[in-house]
Amino acid sequence: MKTWATTAAMTGSLLLGAAATARRADAVAIHEASRPDRTAARDDMVAGTLQSNAWLTVSADYIHRVATPWPRRRILVGAGLEIPILVWLADPAFRTSIRAAGELVRVRWFALVLDAQTRLGAQHGILNTSLGLDLQVTLAPSLSFEWWSLSPFVALRQGLATYVHHGAVVQEAFDDRYPAGVTGVRGPRDGWLAGGNTRVPFGLAFGVDLSRRVALFGSASLVWSRSPVGVAMFDAMMLGQWPFSADLGMGWRF
Amino acid sequence: MRWRSPFSLAHALESPRTERSRCALLHPLRARMMFVLGLLLLGVEPSCIDASSPGTLVPPTVDQDPNLPGMNIVLRGAKRRVHVRTFGDASKPVLLVLPGSASDIRAYLPLKVLADAYHVVMYDLPGNGLSERVGAEDLGFTAMTASIEAVRQQVSPNRPITLLGHSWSAAIATEYLAAHPEAVYQAILIEPPGLTGAFQREAGLALDLLAPGYLQMVWGSEYMPVDHEGLDYQMLAMSRSEIRHFYCPGQPNPEWPVWRPGALAVIEWERSILDGASIASYDFTRGIDRFSGEILLVGTDCSPIGTEFQKKTNLTVLPHASLLHIPRSSHRILTEQLDVLVAGLRAFLKPAGVPARIGP
Numbered sequence: 001m002k003t004w005a006t007t008a009a010m011t012g013s014l015l016l017g018a019a020a021t022a023r024r025a026d027a028v029a030i031h032e033a034s035r036p037d038r039t040a041a042r043d044d045m046v047a048g049t050l051q052s053n054a055w056l057t058v059s060a061d062y063i064h065r066v067a068t069p070w071p072r073r074r075i076l077v078g079a080g081l082e083i084p085i086l087v088w089l090a091d092p093a094f095r096t097s098i099r100a101a102g103e104l105v106r107v108r109w110f111a112l113v114l115d116a117q118t119r120l121g122a123q124h125g126i127l128n129t130s131l132g133l134d135l136q137v138t139l140a141p142s143l144s145f146e147w148w149s150l151s152p153f154v155a156l157r158q159g160l161a162t163y164v165h166h167g168a169v170v171q172e173a174f175d176d177r178y179p180a181g182v183t184g185v186r187g188p189r190d191g192w193l194a195g196g197n198t199r200v201p202f203g204l205a206f207g208v209d210l211s212r213r214v215a216l217f218g219s220a221s222l223v224w225s226r227s228p229v230g231v232a233m234f235d236a237m238m239l240g241q242w243p244f245s246a247d248l249g250m251g252w253r254f
Numbered sequence: 255m256r257w258r259s260p261f262s263l264a265h266a267l268e269s270p271r272t273e274r275s276r277c278a279l280l281h282p283l284r285a286r287m288m289f290v291l292g293l294l295l296l297g298v299e300p301s302c303i304d305a306s307s308p309g310t311l312v313p314p315t316v317d318q319d320p321n322l323p324g325m326n327i328v329l330r331g332a333k334r335r336v337h338v339r340t341f342g343d344a345s346k347p348v349l350l351v352l353p354g355s356a357s358d359i360r361a362y363l364p365l366k367v368l369a370d371a372y373h374v375v376m377y378d379l380p381g382n383g384l385s386e387r388v389g390a391e392d393l394g395f396t397a398m399t400a401s402i403e404a405v406r407q408q409v410s411p412n413r414p415i416t417l418l419g420h421s422w423s424a425a426i427a428t429e430y431l432a433a434h435p436e437a438v439y440q441a442i443l444i445e446p447p448g449l450t451g452a453f454q455r456e457a458g459l460a461l462d463l464l465a466p467g468y469l470q471m472v473w474g475s476e477y478m479p480v481d482h483e484g485l486d487y488q489m490l491a492m493s494r495s496e497i498r499h500f501y502c503p504g505q506p507n508p509e510w511p512v513w514r515p516g517a518l519a520v521i522e523w524e525r526s527i528l529d530g531a532s533i534a535s536y537d538f539t540r541g542i543d544r545f546s547g548e549i550l551l552v553g554t555d556c557s558p559i560g561t562e563f564q565k566k567t568n569l570t571v572l573p574h575a576s577l578l579h580i581p582r583s584s585h586r587i588l589t590e591q592l593d594v595l596v597a598g599l600r601a602f603l604k605p606a607g608v609p610a611r612i613g614p
Contacts, residue, residue, distance in 0.1 A: 054469045055464065086464070090466040093470070125471075126494050159477050162477040173490060174313050184322070185309040192302045194304075229482055230389075236517075239492055241475055
């Protein structure tokens with residue numbers, strides 16, 4: 001059942017043209033969703049972001065404002081594509097996602113923004129070729145004024161499923177383990193791993209409207225991760241677990 | 255050689271994979287992203303795997319796989335099983351080999367050539383290699399030292415042993431020498447890190463966070479589990495990633511065969527010598543002056559903790575120590591300059607001098 005649900009979700013992502021907002025390009029959605037709506041204009045946005053993930057990741061996002069029966073309630077949907085430049089130079093890797101964001105509450109200059117996104121990442125690397133799916137829900141109490149916003153945020157990012165096809169490095173790890181004449185467990189096994197990483201990014205996002213059409217946005221955050229074996233935030237950097245993240249980008253409304 | 259598309263059905267059917275499941279035909283296919291997406295769109299259900307099931311991501315440990323040779327020891331009051339390999343005549347003096355961190359016996363198997371003079375015993379430290387996984391609380395250096403004594407009690411209870419440790423295990427071996435000086439006749443310490451915090455500060459804990467293999471890990475770790483098996487799996491990549499400079503300039507990263515690198519052990523050991531972002535004060539040599547045997551320090555050209563580092567630091571505090579320099583090698587001496595290493599070890603070792611009994 002779980003597999004079919006995952007399949008359905010991924011298929012849905014694809015059919016929707018899933019390209020997505022990058023992992024920390026959330027600032028653009030938070031800023032756009034929290035903007036005071038004085039015009040009720042249906043302004044869409046395209047945005048480009050530079051992220052710290054794997055030192056240099058670029059992402060492109062498209063955010064579309066959904067027409068609703070409540071003209072002063074901002075609801076956005078978005079899609080994007082994220083490419084880690086330095087990783088890509090060695091082997092292909094990218095991530096796509098789709099998102100929905102909106103105001104839950106607005107009281108004058110205060111807006112509580114909820115942003116949910118599903119991300120689909122593909123990679124061919126040292127260990128495997130993989131395809132991972134995760135979900136991130138972000139809550140941002142935003143101070144939002146006419147031309148700028150400042151938003152502390154906390155997010156829950158949960159791995160849902162990952163398909164792994166192990167490469168030669170992993171297969172070789174299973175060779176020659178037994179004394180002569182003994183055979184035993186074979187491996188590794190390819191397939192879908194259910195669940196995965198649980199991470200909680202928390203930090204501060206900002207957005208500034210440089211003009212009616214151009215916005216600058218960014219964020220900085222720490223990333224807490226939950227490990228069943230007690231590996232804390234800064235312990236596993238050698239294994240690629242980065243406990244921090246930052247991004248800076250620009251968007252154009254049209 | 256004819257190129258074949260990794261997505262071709264013919265490739266799938268011919269691919270020599272050993273593990274077959276209900277989606278057996280799908281497994282051999284290269285799981286390039288577009289292919290998997292194609293499967294999803296077609297409604298095909300690939301099989302699910304359990305990361306914690308033995309043999310899914312990394313080889314099962316000795317407690318999970320009865321076909322592996324092992325030994326039971328008691329560690330901090332609990333029975334633990336460790337992965338052990340022995341070579342040579344059990345009546346000869348024991349040479350006990352301790353693999354370094356993120357490693358296991360596998361890279362050290364060539365040292366079985368010393369079985370002409372010794373009963374060579376190699377074991378994976380608890381939580382490392384194919385030995386049973388243990389929690390962080392059982393991965394401290396004191397527990398590792400206790401495991402050496404527990405193994406020695408079984409393989410050479412009455413006669414002193416010769417002890418060889420590499421890298422982190424050389425530091426653990428030093429602590430063992432200080433705690434059980436009477437139990438060791440000679441000791442070989444191959445490129446230990448700084449045996450005190452002050453020494454290690456000279457070398458630092460340099461990580462090359464721009465190494466391409468490392469950046470792949472950064473990207474891929476988003477989705478992989480961070481339980482024991484997931485961390486061990488990631489550590490397989492770490493040893494190939496060049497995040498640590500285990501190679502001479504202009505040379506490729508040397509091969510380092512490993513079955514299961516114990517990720518949590520490496521994390522715990524490095525965490526234990528850090529105080530925030532800096533190296534804490536610690537001392538593996540406390541009491542080492544009670545050890546009266548000979549010590550051979552081994553260093554190399556290219557390692558950040560190579561010959562020059564050993565000469566300036568560890569050699570100054572170890573009693574009765576000499577230094578063996580291995581040229582044209584980095585930290586992975588066993589795969590880079592095995593013959594030179596073995597020749598140097600043979601020149602140092604005195605199997606005929608090992609007393610028949612411990613004590614005066």
